[in-house]
Amino acid sequence: MDVLLFAFLVATAVWGVSRLRDLFAATMMLSLFSLLSAGLFMVMDAVDVAFTEASVGAGISTVLLLSTLSLTHRREKRRERRLDPAALVLVFAVGALLLWGSQDMPAYGDPQAPVHTYMVPRFLEQSGEEVGPPNIVTSVLASYRGYDTFGEATVVFTAAVGALLLLTGLRRRGEADSREPGGDEQGVRMRGNVILRVAIRPMIPFILMFALYVQFHGDYGPGGGFQAGVIFAAGVILAALIWGLHRVREVFTPRALELLIAGGILLYGSVGVVAMVRGGNFLDYDTLAHDPVHGQHLGILLVELGVGITVASVMIALFLLFAGRGRRSPSAVESG
Amino acid sequence: MGPGLYNYWMVIVLMMTGLYVVLARPNLVKKIMGVTIFQMSVIMLYITLGKVAGGTAPILIEGAEDVAYSNPVPHVLMLTAIVVGIATTALGLALAIRVYEEFGTLEDDEIRDAEIADAMAAEAGGAD
Numbered sequence: 308m309d310v311l312l313f314a315f316l317v318a319t320a321v322w323g324v325s326r327l328r329d330l331f332a333a334t335m336m337l338s339l340f341s342l343l344s345a346g347l348f349m350v351m352d353a354v355d356v357a358f359t360e361a362s363v364g365a366g367i368s369t370v371l372l373l374s375t376l377s378l379t380h381r382r383e384k385r386r387e388r389r390l391d392p393a394a395l396v397l398v399f400a401v402g403a404l405l406l407w408g409s410q411d412m413p414a415y416g417d418p419q420a421p422v423h424t425y426m427v428p429r430f431l432e433q434s435g436e437e438v439g440p441p442n443i444v445t446s447v448l449a450s451y452r453g454y455d456t457f458g459e460a461t462v463v464f465t466a467a468v469g470a471l472l473l474l475t476g477l478r479r480r481g482e483a484d485s486r487e488p489g490g491d492e493q494g495v496r497m498r499g500n501v502i503l504r505v506a507i508r509p510m511i512p513f514i515l516m517f518a519l520y521v522q523f524h525g526d527y528g529p530g531g532g533f534q535a536g537v538i539f540a541a542g543v544i545l546a547a548l549i550w551g552l553h554r555v556r557e558v559f560t561p562r563a564l565e566l567l568i569a570g571g572i573l574l575y576g577s578v579g580v581v582a583m584v585r586g587g588n589f590l591d592y593d594t595l596a597h598d599p600v601h602g603q604h605l606g607i608l609l610v611e612l613g614v615g616i617t618v619a620s621v622m623i624a625l626f627l628l629f630a631g632r633g634r635r636s637p638s639a640v641e642s643g
Numbered sequence: 644m645g646p647g648l649y650n651y652w653m654v655i656v657l658m659m660t661g662l663y664v665v666l667a668r669p670n671l672v673k674k675i676m677g678v679t680i681f682q683m684s685v686i687m688l689y690i691t692l693g694k695v696a697g698g699t700a701p702i703l704i705e706g707a708e709d710v711a712y713s714n715p716v717p718h719v720l721m722l723t724a725i726v727v728g729i730a731t732t733a734l735g736l737a738l739a740i741r742v743y744e745e746f747g748t749l750e751d752d753e754i755r756d757a758e759i760a761d762a763m764a765a766e767a768g769g770a771d
Contacts, residue, residue: 330672
């Protein structure tokens with residue numbers, strides 16, 4: 308099983324992404340690569356990771372790459388030399404070193420490996436009573452390692468702020484007029500694809516509902532704020548493809564998105580501060596309710612909600628930003 | 644050297660593919676794809692470390708005794724890393740779009756040539 312998956316992974320990576328000159332085809336290969344990786348994670352028991360990878364790698368990342376290609380170039384320039392000898396030598400040297408280093412690694416699946424010691428037995432044995440949720444990944448993510456997740460959510464926030472800054476404003480003077488207005492209507496909306504439109508339309512409410520299920524059922528099964536946010540955004544992106552960007556912008560105005568992106572992080576941080584005010588440590592949910600386990604439940608729910616809100620609004624904002632950007636005037640594009 | 648290390652080898656092959664794309668392909672979007680492959684290989688490495696032979700997904704089964712669960716910690720770290728990864732990839736793509744709008748190309752050698760030409764033109768202009 309692993310062998311087959313890895314064979315396909317290497318094929319899509321080596322042939323698809325590194326050799327193909329058509330960037331559109333390479334994007335499709337990368338999407339396939341992500342889907343195969345999700346399968347691999349599933350085989351290795353990482354259901355939450357597989358879930359995330361399937362929605363992020365095969366979904367959002369493909370959409371963003373395609374939007375980028377529509378704004379830039381679809382093909383890589385033809386080169387005389389297709390292989391770079393210096394890079395090849397370096398890559399093989401580093402690869403050989405890593406192979407040598409891998410000799411000392413614990414065998415695959417070894418239960419005695421050092422990674423499974425220290426805190427992990429406690430997570431596996433105590434999290435049911437200490438924190439509550441059957442899904443240990445959720446307990447570790449939102450409670451035991453709550454600081455870490457707060458940091459990660461902040462990185463998502465910061466990266467989104469960076470992208471928003473780069474693609475809104477910061478335009479050379481006098482250049483604003485050279486963009487074709489209403490580029491989104493011609494470029495993005497699937498006018499011709501009747502079958503796709505008819506087939507996708509009834510799916511959208513179910514996708515949004517499923518996102519909410521993943522959000523609030525993440526304590527019990529695979530799922531949580533990160534996955535739910537991405538799935539929700541995928542539903543909204545599909546809606547934008549069918550009804551046009553302007554319809555989605557009516558609901559998710561730039562102002563609302565900015566507030567939501569910051570609001571999710573604020574909710575996460577506030578839970579930590581409230582825990583402090585009530586006499587505990589930062590992000591120590593035990594103090595949030597009369598009973599520690601109830602407190603943990605409430606804390607995890609709110610923190611995951613904060614993550615979900617930020618991730619969903621970041622993904623929607625990025626999509627609207629990339630897809631809604633008008634192309635530069637044709638004369639400027641020709642020169643590439 | 645046994646079959647127990649197979650996953651590591653495949654991770655190394657993928658990692659080196661990503662590194663090669665970043666080093667050798669001049670197109671900026673291709674470079675970002677290379678970074679993505681590199682990142683995925685790192686994620687596979689962590690998930691490989693977390694697997695316990697005969698184990699199952701780390702979701703507690705009520706009333707069951709003696710169940711071997713795979714290590715949840717790498718899963719936690721990697722699922723957040725994936726979402727952080729897409730956010731930073733988007734930042735990279737936004738930079739690529741800006742570069743394209745400025746230079747009309749995504750090939751790094753052409754961008755360098757354009758910058759040199761710009762600098763020389765500025766110098767010639769300043770000498771007048």
